[in-house]
Amino acid sequence: MADKDGNILAKNYGIGIPTPKQYFHVKGMDHVDWGMKNRLSKIFNPKTGKAVMLAFDHGYMMGSTAGLERLDLSIPPLIEYADVLMATRGGLRSSILPNHNKAIALRCTAGSSVIKEDMSHEVIGVDIEDAIRMNASCMAVQVFIGASGECETISNLVNTIDMGNRYGIPVLGVVAVGKEMERTTRYFLLATRIIAELGAHIIKTYYCQEFEKITAACPVPIVIAGGKKVPEDKALEIVYRAIQEGAAGVDMGRNVFQAENPKAMLRAIRSIVHEGYNQEKAFKLYNSLKRDE
Incomplete structure (x- = not known):
């Protein structure tokens, strides 16, 4: 039974106790398992949704x-300040201890190296059994x-989604831009x-002009x-503007591990995403942390 506002009324010894509606904190995911x-x-993060x-x-x-010449040295000091590690299975197994208890976004496609001009012909590089063994939180x-390999990579996506749905593992779809592809709103x-x-x-994509149109149109x-x-x-500044315009988070790599002080940079990014800092306040925090280390 529900009241006029849609609250469910639980009966306890004949007394109606209003229980507010509960919505899942991740956009569009109310009806998944x-x-x-x-x-x-x-x-x-359930508290911020980001x-x-x-x-x-x-x-x-x-x-x-x-910045990644030695994964075993460059990444472990940063793990504390990340919610999610996006990595390959080889990088994780060889260089990252399994006791950090962070979410894992597991890279599950493989393709041509940067030596090739056309990098769009990727294949599924990790099967669902190995994703389960890696305890993946999502598969990337x-x-x-728009590239010559469009249909192949769409096939990779939908096949991985089917496998993920079977076992309750989300899929992160990465918008690739290649070397010559369009990068417009x-x-x-x-x-x-x-x-x-x-x-x-x-979805993982790049920030661009009129970014709020992209977040609004994406379910x-x-x-x-x-x-x-x-x-x-x-x-x-890009992080701040993206969050203000509807992004649910950031996936930073080179702008962290190639920064002058990677740990300070990741903490500054975290201050914007989870603590509501603007870019000026976050940059002051970065400089302060950089000086203290």
Whole structure:
């Protein structure tokens, strides 16, 4: 039985006790299974509804990357300040201790290296059994909308979504831009909506002009990719603007581990995402933490 406001009335010895409606804190995920919600709650903080992701999966196509020459040295000091680690299974198994209890966004596609001009012909590189063995909180699949490998990567996405739905593991659909692909509001509106409508539970894309149009049109949470290294104050400005314009989090890599002080940078990013800092206050925090270490 419900009252005029839609609250469910629980009967206790004949007395109606109003119980407010409960909505899940992750956009568009009210109707997924309990296990998937549990995994999503490891990714997105239930108190803020947002996530700080640390990406260090670059080696799967870029090889040894500046700042990630030694995964076992560069990443462990940062783990405390991230909600989610986005990595390859090889990087995790070889270099990261399994006792951190952070959510894992497992890179599950594989493809051409940066040596190739066309990197869009990816394949599924991790099967569902290994994702389960890795205790993945979500599986990351890259999709090249508009590229020659578009249909192949869409097939990778929907097949992974089907497998994830079977076992309660969400899928993070990554909007790939390649080397020559379009990077406009129009393109990101198209790509994010397609990936969401195909069933991805989270979308990773780049920040761009009129970003609020993209988050408004996407029925699932969007996290922004950090992209190429920019000055720390500029990176913090992008984080702040993205959160203000509807992003549910950030997935930063090079703008963290290539920063002058990676730990201070990740803490400054966290202050924007979870504590409501603006970019000026976060940059002051960064400089303060940098001086103290």
